[in-house]
Amino acid sequence: xxxxxxxxxxxxxxxxxVVGGGLWHLQERELRDSLVWMGVPEWxxxxxxxxxxxxxxxxxxxxxxxxxVNPLWASxxxxxxxxPESGPRPAFRRDWRTLWPIGTNHYAGSGFxxxxxxxxxxxAAVHGRDAQHDTFYMSNMTPQRPDLNRRxxxxxxxxxxxxxxPRFGAVQVITGPIFPERFLDNVxxxxxxxxxxxxxxxxxxxxxxxxxxxxxxxxxxxxxxxSLGDYLVSIDAIEARxxxxxxxxxxxxxAKVLEGRVDTRGWGLEEVANRPGRFE
DNA sequence: TTTGATGT
Numbered sequence: 001x002x003x004x005x006x007x008x009x010x011x012x013x014x015x016x017x018v019v020g021g022g023l024w025h026l027q028e029r030e031l032r033d034s035l036v037w038m039g040v041p042e043w044x045x046x047x048x049x050x051x052x053x054x055x056x057x058x059x060x061x062x063x064x065x066x067x068x069v070n071p072l073w074a075s076x077x078x079x080x081x082x083x084p085e086s087g088p089r090p091a092f093r094r095d096w097r098t099l100w101p102i103g104t105n106h107y108a109g110s111g112f113x114x115x116x117x118x119x120x121x122x123x124a125a126v127h128g129r130d131a132q133h134d135t136f137y138m139s140n141m142t143p144q145r146p147d148l149n150r151r152x153x154x155x156x157x158x159x160x161x162x163x164x165x166p167r168f169g170a171v172q173v174i175t176g177p178i179f180p181e182r183f184l185d186n187v188x189x190x191x192x193x194x195x196x197x198x199x200x201x202x203x204x205x206x207x208x209x210x211x212x213x214x215x216x217x218x219x220x221x222x223x224x225x226x227s228l229g230d231y232l233v234s235i236d237a238i239e240a241r242x243x244x245x246x247x248x249x250x251x252x253x254x255a256k257v258l259e260g261r262v263d264t265r266g267w268g269l270e271e272v273a274n275r276p277g278r279f280e
Numbered sequence: 281t282t283t284g285a286t287g288t
Contacts, residue, residue, distance in 0.1 A: 084282085086282060089281080109285095109286095113283075113285075114285090115283085115284090116283085119283095120283085121283090125282080146283085146284070146285080149283060149284070150283040150284060151283080153283080154282075154283050154284095157282075157283090158282065161282075277283080278281075278282065278283075279281075279283055279284085
């Protein structure tokens, strides 16, 4: 009798681990699903450069690559709010989850900005103060040239929050960096530990029965005053350059329609494509 | 400052 007790104790412990772990997993999946549309992005084929782990933040998810020392994507939902406000700008923050020592001065003197993926203003306005703080994690930053970050990219983010969100009521955004095709060609092109992307993508989806999407790719070397329309691409084109599958749960037939072409009808892009930036 | 870096 006494001899069987350790075994029983082990069985009970195992039960707790399995049930508890299962519950945790379910809850985690639910939380993730609430922050993405049609599934968490996946890599199309197993590869070192595609590997990422998901960092969950307040209001947004980040796919973190320990190899590129970059966020490969950030995903968040924006819905219309009565009076969008962001409050004062928080300080940048080290993120210990990255393991890599990326302090807030990591980009100093490099000629690159600490460019947000999940944006400060829109996340703050929609998801509140705690979420805003999370956008200042260094794990949400990637090296961006100032003329892109402060001008063309800023204009795009402004159009998303001030034009698309009110127009459609809610949108899902996925955004991230694009690296040269061959990993080794760019492996030493870094700010400290952080690999420097050659371009950035942003995908905006209006969820619904018949979802619509608009997608952009913007290279580092812009002036900043270009028309947003010059950078329209299909989602397929972005998947080809990143190796990611952005909406793994979207049925194939729907994906073909949504991802295969550029369709600007109904977005009113021409009204805002040349809107000047805020800081020029 | 709806983006940031720089310098004190």
